[in-house]
Amino acid sequence: MSGQPPRSHLYVPADQPRFLRAAPRSGADALILDLEDAVAPSRKDEARAAAVAFAEARTADGPRSPELWVRINEGARGHDDAHALLATGRVDGLWMPKATAGPELDALVGLLADGATALGLLIESATGLLSLGDTAGRPGVLHLQLGEVDLRADLRMAPDSAPGDQLLDWARGLTVAHTAAHGLLSAVAPVSVHTSDPEAFRASSLRLRALGFQGRACIHPSQVAVANEVFGVDPGELADAHALLDLFERRVGAGSGVFRDSEGAMVDAATVRRARELTGRGGLQNTP
Structure with missing residues (x-):
């Protein structure tokens, strides 16, 4: 991984072969193969096997672009996901969903103790936000990402109904502040579910950059070019x-x-x- 944070992080459902084949050509700086929310429970094992195969197909030597990250599952399944992916030796980092302080995070940090693979924390709950003082400083943590869809549900807020919604600016500020305080590489701006409005995505990305985010998570390839432009250096x-x-x-x-x-x-x-x-x-x- 380079010293510059990825401008774009593209989520790719790991159980969808067509999306996996297209992902390296998306222009994203980092791919996040998703084993969690984007995958139906009945397809979890298939998704893990596909992610392992994708990782094993990467070039072993020399620079590898885009970066390859995987969002693992929670609990025991996530621990098994991590073991399988780390065994390939070809994954740049793991994203922990719904990250909070506790035994699950302790176990994951232990698995990554050799420093060869980085860790990203998805902050998706009130508990996750309030425990950032503990979790963001753990060894190996490189990025924080705000998962606003789950966070809104946990806070009993209405779903995001407009691309420019500013109701979670306080949580965004906390995420950026902990990123800076703990010397992490970047705070990754949350996804936008409004994939059919590129201008709104650009406007919200510009605003999130002004708030201190250094890159953005994308859920559709059409968002990648905008994220690269907004979070790149002019x-x-x-x-x-x-x-x-x-x-x-x-x-x-x-x-x-x-x-x-x-x-x-x-x-x-x-x-x-x-x-x-x-x-x-x-x-x-x-x-x-």
Whole structure:
């Protein structure tokens, strides 16, 4: 896995051969083979076998793109899912559904103790949200993802009836805050069930990025290109970030800790933090 978070995470029902064949060509940065909600109970074993076969077909050496993740089931079945997929040695990470603190998470963290496979936590309940202070800091956890469909049901809220629904912004903020506090790679924005409205998906994605999410889960291939665009680095934004850092470093070198840019906005070390993240440029060698 690269140091940059995936812009798009595409869910793929693992028991659907047609979707599995098409998934690598979707353009998604990460695939999430789904063994849980998207699979009927009678097809769980078939889905696991298909996910294992898909993983085993990946190239063993060299870069592997897109990343391959699997959403396992809950409970004992999920533990067996994890064992089967880890045995392939070809899976980048596992997503734990309805993640909360407790023996199930402890057991999964133990399985991943060698660090070869990462862990993502799906936060889909009030208990999951309120236990983030414990769960997000567990070894191997790389991403948090907010599962808003299940969360709404747990909170006794009405289903999402509009693409721009902002009623869960408080939960989104908690997810982003814990991602930052625990030094995780990314907070993954929730899926949108409104797959027939790409402009609404773009608008909500832009808003979720502004809230601090670094990528988005998708449930339809048509959403992938939009997620890649919104959560990617715009060339103009990157150029502006480099220019701001150039100016900041010149002014700091001249002894100014804070100054105004060409448009009159105040610039200091805190202001350029986002620019450093975008460009990957570190601070000045002798700057505190």
